[in-house]
Amino acid sequence: MMSAVLEFLYRVLALLTLALVIRVVVDAWLEIPYSILLILVGVVISILPIDVGLRLSHDVIMSLVLPIILFNGTIELNRRLLRDNLTVPLVLVVVGIPLAVVLLGGLTSVAFGLPILISLLLAAIVVPTDPIAILSVFEEIDAPERLSVIIDSESLFNDGVAVVIVNVLLLLIAERPVPTVGLEIAGTAIADILFVGVGGFLIGIGLGYATTQFIHRLPERMAILLVTVLVAYGSYIIAQSVIGVSGILATVGAGLFVETTAAEGASIDRDTLEFVRDTWEGGAFLVSTLVHVLIGAQVPIASLLEHRRAILVAVALVLVVRAVAVYSLVGVVNAIATTPTPRSYQHLLVWGGVHTVVPIALALGLPAGLPHREFIQAVVFGVAITGALVQGLLMPTVLRVTGVRERASQVGPPDGAG
DSSP states (O other): OOOHHHHHHHHHHHHHHHHHHHHHHHHHTOOSOHHHHHHHHHHHHHHTTOOOSOOOOHHIIIIIIHHHHHHHHHHHSOHHHHHHTOHHHHHHHHTHHHHHHHHHHHHHHHHHOOOHHHHHHHHHHHOOOOOHHHHHHHHHHTOOHHHHHHHHHHHHHHHHHHHHHHHHHHHHHHHOSSOOOOHHHHHHHHHHHHHHHHHHHHHHHHHHHHHHHHHTTOSSHHHHHHHHHHHHHHHHHIIIIIIOSOHHHHHHHHHHHSOOSOOTTOSSOHHHHHHHHHHHHHHHHHHHHHHHHHHHHTOOHHHHHHTHHHHHHHHHHHHHHHHHHHHHHHHHHHHHOSSOOOHHHHHHHHHTOOOOHHHHHHHHTSOTTOTTHHHHHHHHHHHHHHHHHHHHHHHHHHHHHHTHHHHHTSOOSOTTOO
C-alpha cells in the first residue's frame, strides 16, 4: 500500500506532468496564455469529475502560495520604472479599490437583493486582480515594460488592501445581526484599514531594508537565498500572526526593499543576485502552475450552474466597475502627469484585470455561518473562471486591436512614449 507521503508526491508529479504537456502544446501550437489553459484543463477535470486528491484552502493559498508569488513579483519589478510610474498603480489601489468596492457593492445589492454589508463583502472579495495570466502573454510578445510594471505593481498592492477590507467587513458583519452602514461604522472601518494596511507595509519595509544590509555581509549565494526565503515568509508571519497587521502587504514591502540587483561597487556579484532571482522565479512558476490547475479542478460546477444568471450579471458588473475606476482615475492622473498613460494602456488595464487566486482564497476562507456564503462563493468562482477564460483567451486579440502588439514588435521610441 502506498504511504500518504508517496501518494501526495504521486499526485503532485501527475499534475506537473500534465502541466508540462500543456506548456509544450502552448509553446508549439496555441496562442493562449499558459495559466489560462491550466485553469481550463482544471475545469474539465472538475466536470468529468476526476479526483486529483489535492485541494486548495484559504490557509494554503494565503500562507504558503501568496508569499512566494508576491515576493517574487516584487523583486522582479524594474525599480526605476516603478518609481517613474508609481502614481497610476498607487491611485488605482488607494482610491480605486475603495471606489470599486463601494460601486460594485451598491450595484450587487440592487441586482441581487443582498444586505449592503454582504454586498460590500462580495465586492471586496472579487476586486483583487491577478496579472499572472496576462503578463505571460506580455512576455511572449515583448510588450512595453512600462505597461507590465503598472499592471504588476497594482496587483501586488491591491491584493493586500482588498484582504484588509474583507477582514474588516467580516468583523462588522459578525458584530451586527442586521448589517447596516453608517458614518460611525465607515469611519471605524477606514481607521482599521489604514492601521492594518500601512502597519503591515511599514513592517515589511523595515525587514526588507535590514535584510539588504545583512546579505551584503554574507559569504555565498546559498546563504543569501535562505535569507530571502526567511524574510519573505517571516515578514508575513510576524505581521499577520504576531502583530496583527497585513501579512501580504508586509511581504510586498519586504520584497520592494530587498535589493537583488547588482549596483556599482556592491559587495555581491551580479551572478549571485541573478541566481537568487532565478531561483525565486522558478519556485513561483512551479507553485502558480499547481495552483491554477487546482483552481479549475476545485470549481463547484453544480453551484455555478444553479447561479449561472447571477454569475453572468456579476461578470458584467465587475468589468464595468473596473472600467469606471481605471478610465476615471487614470484620466485624472493624466491631467497632471508629465508622461500620460496612453489610452491603449488603459484598455489593457481594464481587460487585463482578471480575478482568480486571491478572490478564490478569500471565498474559501469565509466562515461557515456567514449569511449568503454559498451564493458569494459561487459568484466569486464564476467571476474568476469566466473572467479568466474570456479575458485571457481574447487577450491576444485585444493586444492587436489596441495596437500594443504591433508597437512591441517595432523598434521605436522608448518605453512609455505616446
